[in-house]
Amino acid sequence: MADIDPDALLPNDRVKTAVLDGEITQLSRGAANRYAEVGDTFDLNGTEFEVSAVDERTLGALTDEDARREGSPSLDAYKARMERVHPGDFEWDDASEIVTYRFEPAE
DSSP states (O other), X not given: OOBXXXXXXXXXXXXXXXXXXXXXXEEEEETTSOOOOTXXXXXXXXXXXXXXXXXXXXXXXXXXXXXXXXXXXXXXXXXXXXXXXXXXXXXXXXXXXXXXXXXEEOO
């Protein structure tokens, strides 16, 4: 377990605000880098969060529930958001390997 820099896991201020508001409780990132391990913690504006799950998977394994945890109303909306926020350098490929990080406020 380690105290990690939230900037490494959470890519921008909008995501950080959504995490603080409870709208985002997991984040999937490309598998090229490992940003956290189960039990790691990070602090956002005085609120401590703990990484509760880290799962290696593919984009094709994501579900509507995963999309809701990542702040989108559905998987289709999540796909569209990913393509919009990563113009030119992201194309949805069900076989792409990702790591999904789930986190929650620490007790």
